[in-house]
């Protein structure tokens with residue numbers, strides 16, 4: 012299996028906010044294509060550019076909303092402009108922490124404003140898995156990882172478990 016350049020969850024780069032996308036050019040579209048490929052090969056629902064070491068506010072998602080409609084798109088400079096007060100706790104994973112899910116509390120509905128790969132401003136409303144995915148990936152652009160969203164106890168367990176997994180594969 013080819014090695015994919017996805018940063019592990021304890022890489023310090025994942026804790027830094029990414030820079031805004033300013034050039035909506037072929038390089039950006041090539042980066043998004045590459046991210047879709049990496050996400051697909053890793054069988055993920057979302058990926059942020061910083062997870063492959065590129066500190067730009069760019070995410071890709073491929074996930075169904077609650078109506079079963081598949082949403083596969085790239086979002087530049089995504090920003091949550093509405094998050095429902097209603098929340099739900101669901102098992103969440105991250106491509107930077109393979110095969111390990113933890114329960115995270117998220118808003119059940121969000122609205123995200125973003126630019127498409129040509130710099131056109133868009134909004135997307137999400138519920139269900141789409142809402143979770145959008146919140147998780149927008150967090151990445153702000154240097155927040157999902158283990159930051161859970162209790163210290165659970166975070167400690169997740170980190171030590173992950174350290175063991177890494178030692179085994181190293």
Ligand SMILES: [Zn+2]
Nearest residue numbers: 104105106107
């Ligand atoms: Zn993630």
